[in-house]
Structure formats: structure tokens, C-alpha cells
Amino acid sequence: MTTLHLPEYARTDLEGMAHAGYPSETCGLLVGQQTNDHVEVSRVVQARNLNRERAHDRYELDPQDFIAADKQACDEGLEIVGVWHSHPDHSAQPSETDRESAWEGWSYLIVAVKHDGVHDLRCWRLASERFVEECIEPCPR
């Protein structure tokens, strides 16, 4: 089982972005480093959600934001290690849509958010077309 190391400041940023975007789904990328079973998040980046029509229950991350974040991460010797998105008024369980669009090798962090704030934060990783939950730990090794 892989472990996602999410520093407190990154978690605070993430919760702030998810809550600010409520009731729309917000999305972005996790930048950091990945070694074997450990994913270390250095920062979370917000991206634009191109799916405006159904922003309450869908997201489609702007590829331009991806390219920019990927380039910056490379320049810093980091990489994109995963994707985060919010589930307004829903649990932090991945949906079938999430599964169909997922790539192996990335962490998928889901933020369950309601009007009064973030209620849950869980992380998933695709393995043989199934999502397996990752352990989230607050501090890097």
C-alpha cells in the first residue's frame, strides 16, 4: 500500500480551495516526488475546471494548466504525482467516472466538501483497473 505524505500546510491549502469553490467541483494537481511506495506532496496546485455546464458534479482539468504545472515541476526537479478534486455534498469515495478517467501511477486525492467546510479527505490509486485506497500521513518522512 502506498502512502501519501501530505504536509499540514498543503492540506490547509487544499481544504481552502475546495471550500472556496463549493458548490462547484474544484480540481488541481499534486506536485512532489514519488519513490516506491511513498508519495511526497510538496504543494497542491489549483487548475481550471473546463466542465462549466456540470461543474457541480464533473471536472475536466484544463490541459494548459497541466502543461504549465508539469513544466514548473520539472524545472524544480519535482513531478506531478497526482490529481485532486472535490466532491461537493458527496463522500470522498471515487465515482465510476473517476475510475474510468484515472491513470495508473498517480495518486487521486478526493476532498468531500459541504457548505460548512471539508468533511473528509481520502486518497486512491488505480491498480488493475480498481481503486485502492492510499494511506494519508501528515508529514514527509
Added chain:
Amino acid sequence: MSTVTVRIPTPLRPLTAGADTVRVEGETIDDVLKTLGTTHAGLLERIINPQGELRGFVNIYLGSDNVRALDGLATSVSDDDVVSIVPAVAGGAARDRRLCELRAAIPEVTPTDAVQLQKQGAAVLDVREPDEILPGSPVGAYRLGRGYLELRVEDVIPDMNRTVLVMCSGGTRSLFAAEALVRLGYQDVRSVVGGFARWKNDGQPFEIPRVLDASARERYSRHLLMPEVGERGQLQLIDSKVLLVGAGGLGSPAAFYLAAAGIGTLGVVDDDVVDRSNLQRQILHTEARVGTSKVASARETLEALNPTINVVGYKTRLDSSNVDEIFTGYNVVVDGSDNFPTRYLVNDACVKLNIPNVHGAVYRFEGQVSVFWPAWKERRGPCYRCLYPEPPPAEMAPSCAEAGVLGILPGVIGLLQAVETIKIVLAVGDLLIGRMLYYDALRAQFTEFKFDANAECSYCGEGATFPGYVDYEQLCSASNT
């Protein structure tokens, strides 16, 4: 041949030994990807499908442009271009989860099973919107758009224990609709899997439903809101043919409202011309039309109110030689005559032709209304002759011209006749059959008198053979004005 830099996204880096960029030669994006595929096994398959097209969940960017917006895989490249493989990053929460939950909660049936259940008494409820059902809807289905479902379904399917099979176009909306029905208290609600698309593909029976066009929908919107009328009832009104005997005091208000209600064919029999003294009560006519034919005047007014209806004028005096021809084909006759010869003729023809006869009569401050219909399916009704076998002597039967009438009074009675007419067409409510409603305007009272069919009636009595029309013209002096 150009050399470009290809940026590899993290999920594909295991295939490039961890490298985030790879230098590749080629002239087009297609060349570059194929070369990449030969040098890095397994990579091309993640990007290109077996048909050689770019997979849906990946985008290729040349600099900051998506190649889908350029020439696709044929887009040419130049030295030192940066080609980025950008995974589509997408997902979403709600609907899928809701659908999974709904599928777990709402039983689904195939169209084949639905047809069987329908034969056993289940209701098929098509919740698609009016414009969606134009190409077809299951035979015998109730059609109630999703928008008004909760408001109206109990009028359409009052029995909460009846199995309800909800159908939409593809089988998704029907799940939401079914859930709403369960919340309303329906005990056995199922969703037709695949919706009408599959229903049709599976060869299950459907029909092209007749529906109102947008203009009619707007015109009759207040009728459509009523469960007793609705679209089905409005189409019945449009399909119906009502004959008004007389375009006078009773015929005017009745015709006016029947036209407004959308009675599709309104026949008007009258041989008279508009007289200024008519205008005190005969509201179809106008000062400008004094001296012109009442039938033509009626047509002008009615068509101005509702140009979608068909007004058929008969500028003739009704008599025994033309009554059969004129009455045949009409669903209801509204008797607005105020003389006995015509009243008996109308009665006798209606008995002979099995047409309901909506009777009205006025005298100064009093009026009466009834429906004579011996052939009514619910129960045998009396005819006018069951009540009055023979006309009174002329001196006891004054016409309006002789006795006078409060102008509004035929308005009240004519509209009661119109109401009974609409009820007959829609087959709703309790008709004024075997009942005479008297209106006394001075007392402001309605009184009802019951009377039975006369088994010995020479016209409608059991086993009676039609004795023929009687010309009472010589017996009565009353005129038809």
C-alpha cells in the same frame, strides 16, 4: 526530418525509464509518436488506439496548441518543438453515484417484460416531454412529462397499489421519476431499462401519439392543467362536432364559449338576419351587421375568437326535409330554438339519430336546461316528448318577441348548455339527463326537477319504431327569433 522534445507525463514515465522528456525525430506528430513507440515499448498503445486514432483520454500538445485543433496526428513539427503528452484529467462525483444508488433501489424491467406486465394490468408511464414522444410512445401508455409528474400522476394513476412501469428515452430519467413515485407512495414502481430506444429496437408495440402543437398548447393551457381535460380531453374537444340550432339568445353565448373551448367543428343553423332588437342578448352579432345573415355574422365572430376551428353555416330554416342531412355527423346538438315546432323537430331528429340534445329555454326572468339523450350509455335518458308528448296550443307558447326576456338570461342558460355539451364530449361528470334545472333570476334560485323516461313514449319508448317527423308549423304561431 526535425528533432523535437516530447514531454512524458508521470504515469507514462515507467515506460521511459523515468525520463520526463525524450528527444525524437519525425516530420509529423504521427511520425514522432510512432518513433517513440519503437524506442519505448508499450508507450504508443497507451496513446493511440488500434484504429490509429488518438485515444480519448489523452491529448497531444504542440507548444501550447492541442493538435486536435491543428491537423491532428498529421500536424507537422519543426526542430526544437516541444510535444507534450497530456493525460486528460477528469472525473466527477454526483450523478454516477446517484444512478448507482437508484439502480440498487429501483427494480428494472426489460421492454419485453414490461409489455407482459402491462397485459396483466400494470401501467406504463412515459415520462418524456411532449416533443420527445412525437416519434412514438408505447401503445396504451400514460404520457406525463417528468416536469409535471408529481403534480398530476395521482390523477392519471389513482391506485397506489397498481404496478407502474416508468419509461423515458434511455432509462436514466425513468429511475429518477420512479424514485419520485416511490416517495409519493406508489408501492410497486419499476423502470424500463433502455427506455423507448430499446422498446423500439426490441420490436415492442408503439404508436405515434396525437399531440397538440405549440400554439394549441398555449391557447388551451388552462384546460391542459385540468386532469379532467388534459391533452387527451382537449384533443376530444378538437375532434368533436357540435351543432347549434339557432344563433340567437341561447346559441350566441353557447357558440362563443364552445369556440373558445376548441370544439373543432361548430355547425350553426339559422335562416334569420340580425335585427337591432337581437343585440340586447345575441352577443355574437354587432351593430354593424344589422340586416346581414346571422350565420355569416356568427362565423365572423367565432373565427375571430378562434381561427383554428371550423364553423359550418346552414342559412336555412330547419324542417323535416333537411333535418336528417344537417344533423348527421354531429356529436351533440344544442337546441337554442325558442319555438315549439323546431324544438319538437330537434328532439325527434336527435332521438332518431341517437344524438344527445342539450335543451335550453328562457322566459322573461326564468330559464330551464336539460339534456335529452335516450341512447346514453350510462342509463336510458328521457326525450323531450317523455316530458311533453305534444306541443301546447299556440296561445300558451309565447316567443321572446311576444313575451320579452331579460337579455342576460339566455346568457346564463346558453352557458349551462355549453357546459353540458363539454361534459358530453369529455364524458365527465353527471349530465343533466332525467333532470331539469330551472333558474329563477328574480329569486336567484336554481331548482331541479327529476323526470324519468316514458317507456310508452311514441318516439323513444322501448320497442318504438320511429313514427316520422310532424310538421307543427300550422299549429303554432311562434317565430324563431
